[in-house]
Amino acid sequence: MRVLVLTAAIAVMGAFGAQAQDSDIRNTISQQFEAFKVDDFATAFTFASPGLQQFFQSPENFGRMVTQGYPMVWRPADVTYLELREEGGSFWQRVQITDADGRPHYLEYRMIETPEGWRISGVQILDAPGAAV
Secondary structure, three states: OHHHHHHHHHHHHHHHHHHHHHHHHHHHHHHHHHHHHOOOHHHHHHOEOHHHHHHHOOHHHHHHHHHHHOHHHHOOOEEEEEEEEEEOOEEEEEEEEEOOOOOEEEEEEEEEEEOOEEEEEEEEEEOOOOOOO
16 A cells, blocks of 8 residues: 555656646746847847857847747747657757747757756757648
8 A cells, every 4th residue: 555655646746847847948938938029138048058058159149040040939929838748868848839920830949957947958940730741
């Protein structure tokens, strides 16, 4: 009986841990969206991983990359969080972004955990579900 109770307790703690992780990852991405909406590239840059920060070197360079290469991220009309998956030690958060023209875009955010919390270490644009390859 004790083994069953312990097993159930571990499962419940794991579920809450996974929910907290999911929530923390979504919160990081959401805070970056909020910074982009007001052109606060300095704050948006803080949610990038140390590797991305080193690559772009400044919030201004980062902001140019986002506004020119990811306009749907810079000015989303709607954001829907889809599944979070772990693959090879990396966490990938799938996000559906609807742009100002009503077009959906699917992206995956690669997330890493740092001492300062979850950070975005890359974003890739995915083909829309059902799109021809």
